[in-house]
Amino acid sequence: DQQVKQNSPSLSVQEGRISILNCDYTNSMFDYFLWYKKYPAEGPTFLISISSIKDKNEDGRFTVFLNKSAKHLSLHIVPSQPGDSAVYFCAASAQGGSEKLVFGKGTKLTVNP
Amino acid sequence: DGGITQSPKYLFRKEGQNVTLSCEQNLNHDAMYWYRQDPGQGLRLIYYSQIVNDFQKGDIAEGYSVSREKKESFPLTVTSAQKNPTAFYLCAVGDPWSNQPQHFGDGTRLSIL
Numbered sequence: 001d002q003q004v005k006q007n008s009p010s011l012s013v014q015e016g017r018i019s020i021l022n023c024d025y026t027n028s029m030f031d032y033f034l035w036y037k038k039y040p041a042e043g044p045t046f047l048i049s050i051s052s053i054k055d056k057n058e059d060g061r062f063t064v065f066l067n068k069s070a071k072h073l074s075l076h077i078v079p080s081q082p083g084d085s086a087v088y089f090c091a092a093s094a095q096g097g098s099e100k101l102v103f104g105k106g107t108k109l110t111v112n113p
Numbered sequence: 114d115g116g117i118t119q120s121p122k123y124l125f126r127k128e129g130q131n132v133t134l135s136c137e138q139n140l141n142h143d144a145m146y147w148y149r150q151d152p153g154q155g156l157r158l159i160y161y162s163q164i165v166n167d168f169q170k171g172d173i174a175e176g177y178s179v180s181r182e183k184k185e186s187f188p189l190t191v192t193s194a195q196k197n198p199t200a201f202y203l204c205a206v207g208d209p210w211s212n213q214p215q216h217f218g219d220g221t222r223l224s225i226l
Contacts, residue, residue: 004155034214043117043203043217044156051212089155100171101215103148103155 023090
């Protein structure tokens with residue numbers, strides 16, 4: 001049973017517009033959430049995280065929103081750039097740290113010039 | 114990520130052979146992790162180790178073995194018992210007792226000849 005779900009396998013946006021990537025989870029014990037960016041044949045790169053005590057975390061063009069009641073988080077990229085084109089993975093852990101991350105299947109973002 | 118070295122980048126194995134994937138880190142992180150990625154799938158945890166000489170099974174440990182004799186090294190052996198070993202293998206490091214993300218190496222792609 002998938003505990004972390006990214007229901008959109010792909011997303012295409014125009015350069016300069018907002019990209020919104022979504023993630024849903026089922027385990028109410030998850031208390032730490034992360035987004036990773038991955039290029040083909042490379043390891044994932046950490047982008048941004050959020051603890052369950054917050055509902056928003058911002059880092060430059062990247063903002064993560066957490067809705068605990070809906071068990072939903074989203075990553076906003078504004079403005080989107082062609083270099084943002086990659087696969088984005090949502091991940092979650094249940095012990096307040098980087099212990100035993102559970103990953104979604106990823107969303108492939110394409111930013112068109 | 115700088116400081117996490119996975120080798121080799123590409124590895125080929127004949128049916129029935131064991132093969133060992135290397136992961137070395139100089140970031141002084143206590144915990145090390147092995148994940149497997151298949152096409153269109155998220156990352157799945159194989160094994161992890163929080164301290165030298167100790168390791169735990171992840172979600173898909175069957176057909177794999179590990180050792181943690183040194184803090185810097187966490188080799189993964191893919192045994193002949195692993196029925197579908199062709200995949201992209203990723204090593205990560207982290208500190209499980211803090212709210213810090215895991216960081217990944219660049220991965221090893223294993224293929225069956």
